[in-house]
Amino acid sequence: MKDFDTYIRDSKINCEMVYNLKPDEVPFLKFGLTKKELQYRKHRFAKELSVVHHFMKKLIQNMEGIPTLIITTDNQGYILDIYGDQSIKEMVDSLGIKLGTRFKEKDVGTNSVSLALKHQKPIALIGKDHFHDCLSETACYSAPFCFSSNGSLVGTVSMMTTVNYASNFHLGLLSSAVDTIEREIQLQEQNHTLHLLNQVLTDSTPLGIVMTDKKGKPLEFNSSAEEIICMQREKIIDNGIAHIGKIGEYINYVLETGKKVENAEFSFSLIENDQSKNLLLDVLPLFDEDHLIGAFAQFRDMTNYHELQQKLIESEKLSAIGKLGAGLAHEIRNPLTSIIGLTHLMKENNHKKEYLDIIIAELERMENLVNQFVSYGKPSSIERVHCNLNDLIADTVELMNSNASLHNVDIYIEPTNINAKIYIDESKIKQILINFIKNAFEAMPKGGDVCIQLESDYKKEEVHISIKDEGLGMTKEQVNNLGTPFFTTKENGLGMGLPICFDIIQAHEGKINFHSEKGKGTEVHIILPLN
Secondary structure (H helix, E strand, O other): OOOHHHHHHHHHHHHHHHOOOOOOOOOOOOOEOOHHHHHHHHHHOHHHHHHHHHHHHHHHHHOOOOOOEEEEEEOOOEEEEEEEOHHHHHHHHHOOOOOOEEOOHHHHOOOHHHHHHHHOOOEEEEHHHOOOHHHOOEEEEEEEEEOOOOOOEEEEEEEEEEHHHOOHHHHHHHHHHHHHHHHHHHHHHHHHHHHHHHHHHHHHOOOEEEEEEOOOOEEEEOHHHHHHHOOOHHHHHHHOHHHHHHHHHHHHHHHHHOOOEEEEEEEEEOOOOOOEEEEEEEEEEEEEOOEEEEEEEEEEEOHHHHHHHHHHHHHHHHHHHHHHHHHHHHHHHHHHHHHHHHHHHHHHOOOHHHHHHHHHHHHHHHHHHHHHHHHHHOOOOOOOEEEEHHHHHHHHHHHHHHHHHHOOEEEEEOOOOOOOEEEEOHHHHHHHHHHHHHHHHHOOOOOEEEEEEEEEEOOOOEEEEEEEOOOOOOOHHHHHHOOOOOOOOOOOOOOOHHHHHHHHHHHOOOEEEEEEEOOOEEEEEEEEEOO
């Protein structure tokens, strides 16, 4: 591998033998770019020039007292930037070394820029290493810099000072600075690519996206988020996540706890038109290794889905009412047959009171059946009030205790620290609790315990009520049929109680689940939203 001395010697031979240059002549750079061409090249390499300028300015500041001129060229040797010591700048200016001119060996003789570009190595020329005598009092150091991703040569960075301040450390210092510059350019390129990719992903998704730093300052708020909640990006970026209601509250929760939030569903009030939208939200904590650095939230508009779901429910209800009508006709036919037969008997004998009692009982059964049919058929009218669920459960149990003792049943409420304040139709939820507790009594003909437990899931903003008995239990098939009109496991049941319970819970946007095993009892789970 050739060393510096060989590079310099070969260059000087070329200057003398090929280019016919004379050491005692004053060189002058002849070739230069037009003003338009220079502007184009500076614009093309604006990012690289900015990084070089930033780092080399710092280097000059750290070399205070040492007159230093910095020159940056492209890969063809054209000067794109020049700054530093004014006296050295004036000297090189007299040689035609200025913005837009080109370092070429045949014009300026042996020089560090041409050698660095030719051999793609850092080069130092000190004093008489230069071909021309007029440069013998200068020390020049040049280092090429490349794109690390593809290895293509971008240009050179050069330091120029006087021989009095020449040092072997200057070339090492310049090489280290260029390494830093290359890494910074590569990092900026990667960040730019990631930014473009991020923009494509965030702008093409129908999901609203919010990204914050660890203090909750918004960093990203995409166009879908603007459209969904009718707020401008600039307003959120400037004013913070406090302006996006529950979305901001969930983000703060994730930043405080480091725990993710999944499938949080809530109503979001729009400021512009006093309307609201149903949103489904996920928030994830962002970690750099083990350090929390921010939060990522994504949400979607579920309003149309809920409206469609409600229409589907109404459609299914109408279909169910049609089926109920057929079932109702069948159920009413039996007591009507009894009533007609008894009426004929009353004409023939004197046992009127006995027959009247049976007729009244059958008519009451028909009335009860028709009332439940009407209750199921009409939309549930929910009148919500703020209610303490703990108190509601306690009141219901107290109401049922006298009936429990008749069935040899004890009702227990599991102790809890939860203070569940909820917005519900108190009387209808009480009706459901009574229904399920009564079912538990009837499932235990020999008596037993009924356990009621209240739990909350603050992540999902839900409250859970479970009612567990020690009764006969049900088969899997029976559990699957629960809630179907006229299906019942009771000897004298109508099969309308559970459909009405389902209807009420559905109107509260809640759910009912069952877990039962034959011979091991049944557990009912009622899930209600907290908000």
